Amino acid sequence: MSIHEFIDREVKGNDVVVFMKGTPQFPQCGFSGQVVQILDHLGVAYKGINVLESDELRTGIKAYANWPTIPQIYVKGEFLGGCDIVREMFQAGELVPLFEEKGVPLHDRAIG
Known part of the structure; x- marks a missing residue:
């Protein structure tokens, strides 16, 4: 399987996927950490x-979305953006409606 096929499978096979530096339990950069939070x-x-x-x-992953930075967040197979976009959408109150519109359930904790 090529790296493009692997990325494509992960993006299309998960409601929300974050390509990040580190893990949700131990982010390895501040931007990834902000997205996790x-x-x-x-x-x-x-x-x-x-x-x-x-x-x-x-x-x-940078070539897949033609986006130069990490983290990258995908929702229901579509590229949402990086840390700045997610942070701005969160601060503007736009993330919850987006997840609701896409049919992404909101629970009390994330999975790794």
Whole structure:
């Protein structure tokens, strides 16, 4: 399986997936940590994928969305954005309606 196929399978196979530095339990950069805090605060179940485990994955995810930074957040197979976009949407009160519109359930804790 190519890295593009792996990424595509993860993006399409999970309601919410975060390609991040580190894990949801132990983020390895401040931007990934902010995204984890926001999603956990909202009770969004998501899958975190650690791009630090593979250079191929780290470069592949940037090419997949044509987006140069990590973390990258996908909702129902669609690229949502990075940390800045998620933070701005959270502060503007736009994330919960987006998740509700996409049919993403909000719970009390996230999964790794």
